Amino acid sequence: MKILVCLKQVPHKDARLEASGGWIDEGGIKFEINQYDTYALEEALRIKDAGEAEVVVATIGPDRTSQALRTALGMGADRAIQIWDDSLSGADSLTIAKLLAAAAKDESFDLVLMGLMSDDANNSLTGPMLAELLGLPHTTGAMKIELSDGKAQVERELEGGSLQVVDLPLPCLITVQTGLNEVRYASLKGIMQAKKKPLDKKGISDLGLDAAAVASKVTVDKLYVPTKGEGAEILEGSAGEVAQQLVGKIKELGLL
């Protein structure tokens, strides 16, 4: 069994963010592994613990992301792939998926796992796009994964709390929900061994691609925090007066 876990390094949940152009100012903030991806990694490590499996982690990002990969190696992943080129700054989901597909295509993974989405961009696109590029069946938002006889049975979470059970033949790609397992603590031994595990750094050409082939099609124009209070009218007065005004407004707008 050979498993690929794709993970993304995102700003730490306690980081103080400032918008800067189409993205945030990354200077001086801490990063961590995308929460959703930690569950994907844990699921892969559980499959490894239960039998024989090689777990490979991959990310796309600058030097700082090697810390995320080392953390994954410390938790028990076997080797890591880090892909970066400065031209990839602000890359869209399809570009990310193309790079991951290029890194994965000759490895014949039996299973590709990743988070349902990233905590920072919230696109939920990379997983399905990667599956498509690799020609793999896929499903999203897994709450439970069971492997047997060359297939994966997956419980997916739907709106309103209902679950859907789907079967996929291996190899396949599954994106996971948070809470599908309990993410382990890295052991001291694991952390100490992480440095000795392979971490391959690859550029675009190392993957047999050229810059034009992975050029982003989507560009982000602006990232900003909407101004508070715009479009809102604050009603003032006693509770009775405010209620009176509110009823008036609702009638005025023909909402009743």
Next chain:
Amino acid sequence: MELELTDEQQQVVASVRRFVREEIAPLEADLDPDASELAPEDHERLVGMARSMGLYGLDIPEEFGGPGVDLVTRTLISIEMAQHRAGLYAPCYGVFGGAGLAQLYEANEDQKERYLYPMLRGEKRGCFALTEPSGGSDPARAIRTTAVKDGDGWVLNGEKTFISGADRADFAITFARTDPEKGRNGITCFIVDTDMPGFRVRRIVHTLRSSHYATELEFDGLRIPSANVLGEVNRGFAIANDRLSRNRIPYAAGCIGVAIRAQEMAIEYVKHRETFGDVLATRQAIQWMIVDNEIDIRTSRWLTLDAAARAERGESFRTEAAMAKLVASEAGGRVVDRVMQIHGGYGMTKDLPLERWFREMRIRRVGEGPSEVQRLIMARDLIGGSFH
């Protein structure tokens, strides 16, 4: 000069930090504000987690089965482990395993069999009986408990005070005077079984720590075999002194951990608490308190990590450890005090951990040698020679 933590240190810190936030804090929320112990089933479960993290028995030397963590990493872990309500005196409620009494690693094989290994297996508890009513900071002069040779053994007479956990201990590492003429070269260390006739816990002394207390001990004609002498006769002072220097580093680290957590609470609170139409964070008086906290925390942290790094390299660290202990305990008190002030009335309640930290942090300026003795130690090192 390398001031960055290594990748490994960052990962260990992140892991322990997560453990404190996700495993300890939620359980603590359901405990009595003064509790220092977890429910047995929770304790056992978390010990299991600590073992699988490979962090159980952190202070046990590698050759005795400890994880073999260097002193800088150990100090970083201590800083993290203290970041909860009971963290100052019961970091992580002891689920990472007690250090036990380090003096026993120097014991002979027979003593290791009788005391060290049972202690490491959690079957026996020990206590450290040094301080006497006549003073704790100058053991060479203050030790008046006597041990007189009698046949193949010794007879102990005297008293001890401020001894933690003696009422629950199976044995006491006890220091007694064996040669009245020789000052610091006339002190011997004994391992006293607490069920030996003549050993008595005279009373429990209540202190600022709510659930923990100190004890007073009495030795009344206690007969002890020579096989229970730890180390050499008249060489006990070095055993006591080594322990005192080493303990100052984790002692400082605990103060820093609590200060870090208190500062986090303050920063969170001032962003949301409104007074006179705006949040506290906009008030300069509050901003300065936050800044002063940060200066106190960073100063303590670097001094303490420096002491740990020197100890790890095998260099002399007596001055550095004394400085770290002095600064961290005093800074920790100031930080907790400011954070209480920022929280106003709520800061006084047992709903928040601040009042417990405030009481317990006060002890830190006295415990393990008061600030004045730390200055004395540094003065001796800086000026040289011995003076009065």
